Amino acid sequence: MSRGKRYQEAEKKLDRDKFYSVEEAVGILKELAPTKFNQSVDVSISLGVDPKRSDQMVRGSSKLPYGTGKTKKVLVFCEPEKEEEARTAGADFVGSQDLLDKISKGWLGFDYCISTPSMMRNIARLGKILGPRGLMPSPKSGSVTDNLSVAVKDAKEGKLDFKMDKFGCLNVAVGKISFSREQISKNIETFFASLLQLRPQSLKGRFVKSITISTTMSPGCKINLPKEFQL
Secondary structure (H helix, E strand, C coil), X not given: CCCCHHHHHHHHCCCCCCEECHHHHHHHHHHCCCCCCCCEEEEEEEECCCCCCHHHCCEEEEECCCCCCCCCCXXXXXXXXXXXXXXXXXXXXXXXXHHHHHHHCCCCCCCEEEECHHHHHHHHHHHHHHHHHCXXXXXXXXXXXXXXXXXXXXXXXXXXEEECCCCCEEEEEEEECCCCXXXXXXXXXXXXXXXXXXXXXXXXXXXXXXXXXXECCCCCEEECCCHHXXX
């Protein structure tokens, strides 16, 4: 595959065979030639789990201290008596059957979806629409709750939901390259701490096999596994 000039120049500034600390990798990415847009900082992780085993599914959330750098449009499914709470907390779209009908017709003008528990039986029919896009509310991520004020606030302030793919890998954006080195590093450390708590009890062997950090348009930096991931 042919690579652009910027990508080729970036490759010269890092050693693809070397393993870096998080701080070193972030420093290298910050020094690469800028693009016309504010790139995401992406973390890609290969897990040692068996994706075919339901008891080894890795899914969770992490409240990043400096947010993701993206302003989310939050939709809330709830009963009429809870609509004011959701709006006051900052939700962009609030409703029930009206939103269900709108989404069924193809509308997807939101980035994050929250639901009260009693509404989930109605939302289930939207699984084929919301599921593949990572928008389906889930108790594990805290997006199915009666505490709408906290859920909406967390989503707006940079809560990161993540779920491994069918290959046992995680790919998440942990901020923007415009963030300071300290902010990016702290976001990554916070994500790692959240991930560590999700190690399946049935797993034998290493939980994390490899970690790579990159920006949207850059090659990846291999990361030395933190000692807590080497078990």
